[in-house]
Amino acid sequence: MEDGTKFRNIADLDIADYLDKDQFARVLNNATSIELESGQTLFEQGMPARAFFLLLEGSVKLTRLSPDGNEKVIDLIHPGQTFAEAVIFNGGPGFPVNAVVLSPSHLVSIDAAAYLDVLYDSPKACLDIMARISQRLHWLVNEVDRLTLHNATYRLVSYLLDQTAGASDESCDVCLSAPKHVIASRLSIKPETLSRTLKRLSDSGLVEIQKDHVVLKEIGALKKLIQLETDHFPCTDKKNTLAVEIH
Incomplete structure (x- = not known):
């Protein structure tokens, strides 16, 4: 070589x-x-x-x-x-x-x-x-669990958090190294579902979308979001529906 x-x-x-x-x-x-x-x-x-x-x-x-x-x-x-x-x-x-x-x-x-x-x-x-x-x-094995037992929000947030190893619980800039339709296929969701999920996360103030970058503005809150879904907490308040309604 x-x-x-x-x-x-x-x-x-x-x-x-x-x-x-x-x-x-x-x-x-x-x-x-x-x-x-x-x-x-x-x-x-x-x-x-x-x-x-x-x-x-x-x-x-x-x-x-x-x-x-x-x-x-x-x-x-x-x-x-x-x-x-x-x-x-x-x-x-x-x-x-x-x-x-x-x-x-x-x-x-x-x-x-x-x-x-x-x-x-x-x-x-x-x-x-x-x-x-x-x-x-x-x-x-954990990936099979993630892709078969959890909703689109959980899959996307988990994917984004995986790119932030070593980051604090504040914010982090994640570069999308693949086109969105490729990431959607990787997460076993439809491209339009990925776009809707990103928009809802953006509207909630948890992320900011910048072309091929996603700024995770509240890493701690995103971790809590998927932990709520993992723990199967009931969700009756509309402000919490992000964790359970997106499929």
Whole structure:
């Protein structure tokens, strides 16, 4: 893999946390830099999984197509995240999703065989990666809960709050790294429902919509909003209907 200033922070990402310096160097020696433009496909469902990926810049959507050709967004990948690593362990038929670039993106393709060689030599690295995959599984279970047992407001507010890790309970500016119809698909709601929900949150003073940004003006209040829905508190006052009426 080529050297350069654009890779100078790669060792700060979580992929380096469970590999020692030599192991990390072995992995990077078999990695490839990839730069793609918006709309380009990184891989398609069913393609052999000979690598997994680290996103350094840009955004990527992971999708599947229904039998009638409708696209369902499974996940949105943000800078610093790795993806498609679990599939390299199962020896299956290939990638279970499509990966399409949403904005000009810089990625690192990490060779699966080289990565597995490193893991074969390190029981500790194997245990660490098993812990990461277990955490991911727990996240997916929670995501199924969120997308099937809660309403549109809960899904959208949870999604926005997920982008504010480390922020205070006051305000935070969230950049929408994907078009609204893509985010709607990711949250399993209709685009028009997403727009209505954002408007109601804006009218309530909890958020401010600015083109491709959403300012969360009252993070603490938004957290309480979804906690009320989670706790199944009854809602008889009109000022509280935001948490239960939007589906």
